[in-house]
Amino acid sequence: xxxxxxxxxxxxxxxxxxxxxxxxxxxxxxxxxxxxxxxxxxxxxxxxxxxxxxxxxxxxxxxxxxxxxxxxxxxxxxxxxxxxxxxxxxxxxxxxxxxxxxxxxxxxxxxxxxxxxxxxxxxxxxxxxxxxxxxxxxxxxxxxxxxxxxxxxxxxxxxxx
Amino acid sequence: xxxxxxxxxxxxxxxxxxxxxxxxxxxxxxxxxxxxxxxxxxxxxxxxxxxxxxxxxxxxxxxxxxxxxxxxxxxxxxxxxxxxxxxxxx
Numbered sequence: 001x002x003x004x005x006x007x008x009x010x011x012x013x014x015x016x017x018x019x020x021x022x023x024x025x026x027x028x029x030x031x032x033x034x035x036x037x038x039x040x041x042x043x044x045x046x047x048x049x050x051x052x053x054x055x056x057x058x059x060x061x062x063x064x065x066x067x068x069x070x071x072x073x074x075x076x077x078x079x080x081x082x083x084x085x086x087x088x089x090x091x092x093x094x095x096x097x098x099x100x101x102x103x104x105x106x107x108x109x110x111x112x113x114x115x116x117x118x119x120x121x122x123x124x125x126x127x128x129x130x131x132x133x134x135x136x137x138x139x140x141x142x143x144x145x146x147x148x149x150x151x152x153x154x155x156x157x158x159x160x161x
Numbered sequence: 162x163x164x165x166x167x168x169x170x171x172x173x174x175x176x177x178x179x180x181x182x183x184x185x186x187x188x189x190x191x192x193x194x195x196x197x198x199x200x201x202x203x204x205x206x207x208x209x210x211x212x213x214x215x216x217x218x219x220x221x222x223x224x225x226x227x228x229x230x231x232x233x234x235x236x237x238x239x240x241x242x243x244x245x246x247x248x249x250x251x
Contacts, residue, residue, distance in 0.1 A: 028203065030217060031210055031213045031214040031217055032213075032214035032215065032216075032217035032218040032221075033217065033218075033221070063218065069221075072221055073221070074217070074220055074221055075220070093200050096200060097200070097201075111216070111217060111220050112220065113216070113219060113220045114220070124213075124216055124220070126213075127213045127216075140213065140217075142205045142206075142209055142210055142213060143209065144206070151216070
């Protein structure tokens with residue numbers, strides 16, 4: 001269930017949902033990649049079906065130093081699947097730009113920094129990708145507050161054994 | 162770089178519709194700026210955006226080199242299932 005609560009001038013989004021195949025159009029280049037606006041979301045299957053997805057860019061992309069980058073793929077996951085209490089504040093401007101009209105419109109993806117084995121990976125919970133499930137409009141959140149911690153371990157949610 | 166000297170309360174107009182106002186300057190050198198701009202104009206703290214940019218690039222560089230193989234998924238899924246079972250016990 002997605003919650004979208006009004007809190008002052010901002011909305012709180014928490015979307016613990018399974019990822020479905022979709023096409024996303026970013027409102028601006030994905031930070032770090034010039035020209036990267038159109039992506040396909042390809043959920044990975046197996047025992048964790050719908051929790052992880054490859055975010056595959058379909059544009060010609062250039063790194064900031066002007067090097068063309070072939071096959072830009074980012075591993076992402078649905079944060080709510082591992083962290084049910086995870087939520088982010090989405091400001092009015094973003095709600096307008098993504099044409100979010102109702103809570104069910106919103107979905108979140110967080111970018112994984114993959115390590116081997118997978119359990120050693122870290123995840124950027126600081127600046128999730130927010131997208132409109134109805135239209136595919138997307139943007140990466142740039143929070144207005146700075147945090148020291150930027151990446152969280154996949155191990156974080158597990159209770160101590 | 163264009164350098165302008167402004168006092169508290171004075172403004173700078175960028176283009177036709179972006180207005181910067183110097184709101185206050187503290188003794189420790191912090192400057193508070195007010196920014197009025199159309200909604201489609203992005204305003205981000207540069208160091209925050211730079212960090213996100215760098216993180217995205219690092220994550221993309223490693224994707225593909227880390228083999229997200231079936232055994233990994235299975236082990237990860239089993240551990241999660243195990244954890245769920247433990248936490249749901251009375």
